[in-house]
Amino acid sequence: MTPTATETQGGSTNDSTDKWNLRLYIAGDSPNSRAALANLEQLCEQYLPGRYEIEVVDLIKDPVLARDHQIVAIPTLVRKLPEPMRRIIGDLSNADKALVALDLSCSTPGKP
Amino acid sequence: MAKWTGGGPSERGLDKVPTGIDGLDEVLDGGLPSGRPTLVCGGAGCGKTLFGMQFLVRGALLHGEPGVFIAFEERPEDLAANVASLGIELDDLQARGLLAIDHIRVEPHEIVESGEYDLQGLFLRLGLAIDTVGAKRVVIDTLEVLLGGLSNYGILRAELRRLFAWLKERGVSAIITAERGEGRLTRHGLEEYVSDCVIVLDHRVLEQISTRRLRVVKYRGSTHGTNEYPFLIDRDGITVLPITGAGLAHEVSDERVSSGVARLDAMLGGQGYYRGSTVLVSGTAGVGKSTLAAHFVDATCSQGERVLYMSFEEAPAQILRNMHTIGIELAAHQAAGLLRFAAARPTAWGLETHLVVIHRLVREHQPSAVVLDPISTFVDAGASADAHDMLVRLIDALKGSGITALLTSLTSPKLAPEATEVQVSSMVDTWLLVKSIEVDGERNRGLYVLKSRGMAHSNQVREFVIGAGGVSLLDVYVGPEGVVTGSARLAQEARERDEAHREALEREHVQRLLERRKALHREQLARLEAELTAETVELERKLMESRQRAEAARADRRRMALARKADRVPSEES
Numbered sequence: 001m002t003p004t005a006t007e008t009q010g011g012s013t014n015d016s017t018d019k020w021n022l023r024l025y026i027a028g029d030s031p032n033s034r035a036a037l038a039n040l041e042q043l044c045e046q047y048l049p050g051r052y053e054i055e056v057v058d059l060i061k062d063p064v065l066a067r068d069h070q071i072v073a074i075p076t077l078v079r080k081l082p083e084p085m086r087r088i089i090g091d092l093s094n095a096d097k098a099l100v101a102l103d104l105s106c107s108t109p110g111k112p
Numbered sequence: 113m114a115k116w117t118g119g120g121p122s123e124r125g126l127d128k129v130p131t132g133i134d135g136l137d138e139v140l141d142g143g144l145p146s147g148r149p150t151l152v153c154g155g156a157g158c159g160k161t162l163f164g165m166q167f168l169v170r171g172a173l174l175h176g177e178p179g180v181f182i183a184f185e186e187r188p189e190d191l192a193a194n195v196a197s198l199g200i201e202l203d204d205l206q207a208r209g210l211l212a213i214d215h216i217r218v219e220p221h222e223i224v225e226s227g228e229y230d231l232q233g234l235f236l237r238l239g240l241a242i243d244t245v246g247a248k249r250v251v252i253d254t255l256e257v258l259l260g261g262l263s264n265y266g267i268l269r270a271e272l273r274r275l276f277a278w279l280k281e282r283g284v285s286a287i288i289t290a291e292r293g294e295g296r297l298t299r300h301g302l303e304e305y306v307s308d309c310v311i312v313l314d315h316r317v318l319e320q321i322s323t324r325r326l327r328v329v330k331y332r333g334s335t336h337g338t339n340e341y342p343f344l345i346d347r348d349g350i351t352v353l354p355i356t357g358a359g360l361a362h363e364v365s366d367e368r369v370s371s372g373v374a375r376l377d378a379m380l381g382g383q384g385y386y387r388g389s390t391v392l393v394s395g396t397a398g399v400g401k402s403t404l405a406a407h408f409v410d411a412t413c414s415q416g417e418r419v420l421y422m423s424f425e426e427a428p429a430q431i432l433r434n435m436h437t438i439g440i441e442l443a444a445h446q447a448a449g450l451l452r453f454a455a456a457r458p459t460a461w462g463l464e465t466h467l468v469v470i471h472r473l474v475r476e477h478q479p480s481a482v483v484l485d486p487i488s489t490f491v492d493a494g495a496s497a498d499a500h501d502m503l504v505r506l507i508d509a510l511k512g513s514g515i516t517a518l519l520t521s522l523t524s525p526k527l528a529p530e531a532t533e534v535q536v537s538s539m540v541d542t543w544l545l546v547k548s549i550e551v552d553g554e555r556n557r558g559l560y561v562l563k564s565r566g567m568a569h570s571n572q573v574r575e576f577v578i579g580a581g582g583v584s585l586l587d588v589y590v591g592p593e594g595v596v597t598g599s600a601r602l603a604q605e606a607r608e609r610d611e612a613h614r615e616a617l618e619r620e621h622v623q624r625l626l627e628r629r630k631a632l633h634r635e636q637l638a639r640l641e642a643e644l645t646a647e648t649v650e651l652e653r654k655l656m657e658s659r660q661r662a663e664a665a666r667a668d669r670r671r672m673a674l675a676r677k678a679d680r681v682p683s684e685e686s
């Protein structure tokens with residue numbers, strides 16, 4: 001399992017146990033995929049500044065991962081850490097649902 | 113005898129791929145549309161998954177077409193375990209590169225939707241699997257799971273349309289399974305997308321008996337059977353029985369086969385049944401219907417021909433034992449592989465399933481005769497009309513293959529003996545009725561030939577006796593009170609014997625009297641003859657003496673005249 005692209009943005013203000021590990025599955029350069037990445041980065045910047053890591057997996061390049069990781073819908077966001085694992089499908093344009101699903105709204109004092 | 117093939121696929125117009133499911137290709141007039149998707153829908157447990165799996169496995173093994181199985185419902189290990197009982201080894205097929213299985217797990221409660229998405233992941237996985245084995249066939253089982261797990265119907269509809277177009281583009285022959293919906297074919301209206309071929313599987317339970325049926329609802333651009341066809345799932349997977357309208361066009365044979373009872377053959381124009389005809393033996397309980405069947409089996413097997421004996425009441429071992437006690441040895445035929453028993457309670461399966469089972473056994477065993485003992489129990493197993501339909505189809509199929517069928521039927525003592533509960537009598541060619549005749553506190557059996565098409569047959573009743581040598585038919589006495597059987601017959605026989613004896617004695621007596629008379633006469637004649645002879649001798653002697661005396665007197669007179677020198681001497685004569 002080799003992430004095809006890894007974007008790591010982070011500060012040094014928090015300890016690593018608090019770190020969020022997110023993986024976004026996309027399929028090439030589709031509008032949904034682009035939108036999802038943009039929306040995800042925006043949410044993370046807003047709620048998890050410096051405490052997140054986003055791994056982008058392009059399944060066009062490595063379709064075996066779609067099978068191995070049970071991906072059907074594109075884009076699919078997987079919250080690997082913190083536990084438990086969460087799955088969100090869609091371009092995350094519905095921010096409220098995404099926040100609830102990721103359990104972000106209460107993990108950090110919001111500063112919308 | 114025509115070989116029982118169960119029909120073969122016929123090529124016509126549309127490109128088709130054989131399903132490899134026994135009997136289905138005949139219904140589909142060759143198979144499923146090649147390179148296009150087919151929808152197979154049905155309720156839970158109706159055999160959709162097996163249908164798909166069999167399509168892939170047979171395709172891979174028989175037609176050199178590798179396949180892909182996309183499992184939404186079952187995990188690969190469950191799938192493998194489920195079909196292992198049918199002798200299908202998925203691991204082996206996968207190792208040989210003939211099959212790829214991908215289990216797509218969709219857990220609705222684990223998935224949250226936010227915004228737009230597509231099912232590109234599914235397409236990628238499908239593409240990957242197809243490329244891995246070079247698949248020509250694809251089964252997706254069951255798309256409903258996807259539809260149940262995701263909630264954005266707008267997206268799903270568009271993606272499904274795209275999926276079917278994509279499958280066609282890839283040129284794979286696909287089966288998409290779907291759950292049956294209320295009031296429509298599928299729960300989520302998948303039939304809107306798959307327009308080429310739709311097959312509905314059904315699993316019905318009527319009066320606690322389940323029957324599986326299959327129907328081709330739609331097959332664009334192809335002829336297909338439109339009936340509901342019963343099918344069976346057993347160790348060989350799915351077997352569909354096409355109810356071909358065999359009609360009445362089957363070939364008929366002039367050849368005759370022995371019934372196994374010499375005098376019965378004699379009653380049937382001297383030669384027995386026609387080959388390929390249908391014989392019904394009906395009668396009340398315990399009159400020897402099975403025994404007549406056993407005789408027929410024995411006679412047929414003794415000719416080196418194969419027989420299939422379907423027993424619906426007795427276990428084969430019991431039949432073997434019972435027939436052994438009356439001197440009919442069926443075990444040897446069984447050991448020689450000529451006789452095959454199949455026993456099943458009529459209530460074990462639905463009627464249609466029985467039909468499929470019989471059909472398959474016939475195909476396997478290729479018998480020249482089939483015994484169904486008895487058919488009347490099917491009335492218990494289903495509505496009478498259904499039983500009738502089933503038997504018509506069965507008889508048609510057997511006739512079409514030139515197989516002689518012997519059916520036994522139990523009639524209720526309350527009904528007229530000619531009434532067969534299952535109204536099959538019009539379909540049978542030869543109908544034997546074994547009727548019990550109660551008289552003088554005894555129950556005896558009489559055998560009648562109610563009808564026998566195409567042969568001169570005896571109109572007489574024969575007494576039917578089962579003894580150590582099996583069935584024998586005896587002449588019956590017809591007296592003023594009707595047919596005389598059993599001990600009444602024996603008494604009658606004794607009376608006739610006495611009568612005959614008396615007459616013989618009488619004849620002897622008269623003969624002796626005559627002889628005596630003749631002897632007496634002869635004696636008298638002899639005596640008269642002797643008397644006559646004796647008298648004749650006496651009288652002739654007297655005559656001679658008298659003559660001699662007269663001669664002497666004359667001679668004396670002459671001598672005296674000569675001595676006296678008489679003037680007149682008497683002549684020497686007179």
